Amino acid sequence: MSTETKPLSSTPRTTLRRHKERGAAERSSLYEVLDAGLVCHLGVIADGVPLVLPTAYGRDGDTMYLHGSSANGTFRAADGQQVCATVTHLDGIVCARSAFSHSVNYRSAVVYGTATVVREEDERWQALRVITDHLVPGQWAAVRQPTRKEMAATAVLALPLAEASVKIRTGMPADPPQDLDHSVWAGVLPMSVAFGEPHTDPHVGADVPVPAHIRDRCQHGNPTAVGGAAR
Amino acid sequence: MSTETKPLSSTPRTTLRRHKERGAAERSSLYEVLDAGLVCHLGVIADGVPLVLPTAYGRDGDTMYLHGSSANGTFRAADGQQVCATVTHLDGIVCARSAFSHSVNYRSAVVYGTATVVREEDERWQALRVITDHLVPGQWAAVRQPTRKEMAATAVLALPLAEASVKIRTGMPADPPQDLDHSVWAGVLPMSVAFGEPHTDPHVGADVPVPAHIRDRCQHGNPTAVGGAAR
Numbered sequence: 174m175s176t177e178t179k180p181l182s183s184t185p186r187t188t189l190r191r192h193k194e195r196g197a198a199e200r201s202s203l204y205e206v207l208d209a210g211l212v213c214h215l216g217v218i219a220d221g222v223p224l225v226l227p228t229a230y231g232r233d234g235d236t237m238y239l240h241g242s243s244a245n246g247t248f249r250a251a252d253g254q255q256v257c258a259t260v261t262h263l264d265g266i267v268c269a270r271s272a273f274s275h276s277v278n279y280r281s282a283v284v285y286g287t288a289t290v291v292r293e294e295d296e297r298w299q300a301l302r303v304i305t306d307h308l309v310p311g312q313w314a315a316v317r318q319p320t321r322k323e324m325a326a327t328a329v330l331a332l333p334l335a336e337a338s339v340k341i342r343t344g345m346p347a348d349p350p351q352d353l354d355h356s357v358w359a360g361v362l363p364m365s366v367a368f369g370e371p372h373t374d375p376h377v378g379a380d381v382p383v384p385a386h387i388r389d390r391c392q393h394g395n396p397t398a399v400g401g402a403a404r
Numbered sequence: 405m406s407t408e409t410k411p412l413s414s415t416p417r418t419t420l421r422r423h424k425e426r427g428a429a430e431r432s433s434l435y436e437v438l439d440a441g442l443v444c445h446l447g448v449i450a451d452g453v454p455l456v457l458p459t460a461y462g463r464d465g466d467t468m469y470l471h472g473s474s475a476n477g478t479f480r481a482a483d484g485q486q487v488c489a490t491v492t493h494l495d496g497i498v499c500a501r502s503a504f505s506h507s508v509n510y511r512s513a514v515v516y517g518t519a520t521v522v523r524e525e526d527e528r529w530q531a532l533r534v535i536t537d538h539l540v541p542g543q544w545a546a547v548r549q550p551t552r553k554e555m556a557a558t559a560v561l562a563l564p565l566a567e568a569s570v571k572i573r574t575g576m577p578a579d580p581p582q583d584l585d586h587s588v589w590a591g592v593l594p595m596s597v598a599f600g601e602p603h604t605d606p607h608v609g610a611d612v613p614v615p616a617h618i619r620d621r622c623q624h625g626n627p628t629a630v631g632g633a634a635r
Contacts, residue, residue, distance in 0.1 A: 211497070263443065266621070275540075319502070
């Protein structure tokens, strides 16, 4: 059954107390924010203190997969523990008439849950496929797949998409009415992620063109470029 | 005294155990990564579990300032506690001949330390100036400054830049020699943050042009655009 239509859970920590208008309640919004990102910021408690590490990820239905080196102590610390994984897209700088009303346009997803180091080989394989194709759709089938030794060197963390908070800010500054008469410029400086032309590795033979799925990634790959202040 | 030349501290948690070649030991690298960003991901422990929130910030010498609503429970949870603030720039997707060797080009700074809610009004004022000018240099002087009520509604967190880990990956994939013969495209898909044309708020009078410092921000504002895979 598709989960697209299930609303996001509402728990005390995912219930917005301020700027409730920025909350997105649909599960599809969570998917959109996650699918548009490349790295999340994974927060774990290690030796009693918080640690926030940028980490590649992918999404398979209602599971977020993260991967790292099997020597990664953070993943060991996360196994079976409550973690938090956050994905943020910046869509613009919001310039107001007052310093106080400045803001940014953004889309963010904060996912809470118990992380598990995946041990079952089939699921690990599937997770790595998902993470690779998240980076560049179609890439898993185009490249050499992992050896047994590479699989042993790789740790995969699973995080269920059961409890999450999605926030989206769009549009113009929210200056109070009495500030609107100030003769100060106000507006939005839209930001987006742009891909440049692919740089081919010098060892690649002259007979190997840039494949279509790589070109697609550079042209349409990141929805950040089409989101943003104009929405 | 300038601290530019002081090396970054080396502590057990800032000592890289893998990919040591990605470590940057100069304090100036920390400044560069922080100064090029707009939001950090702040990790705190709240009710015993990690929480990672995207948060605006600025840097004043060797202090990082973050701000939020004074009703923000996360800031209260962080006061006097060990926190972690991470800034990450994505500069490219690194496509290798094997799934295993895929990577991203990035610059990241992970700052560890004890956060303090700033209570002294002069420092709070200075911090808000720093955060506003970090968003758009020159903006503090151009807009209405905070009222007493706005100051009361704002919480400022200070984090000393005493312990940090800076990592930078650049360049082509690191495929093992035996993979170089594979007839697979490999290379880097460069990414950068691009500003679009400023969108003027419809309430701004037709006689108010886009100021020069706003135009500057859009054209040269984010060093992400000049870093990246080409380095």
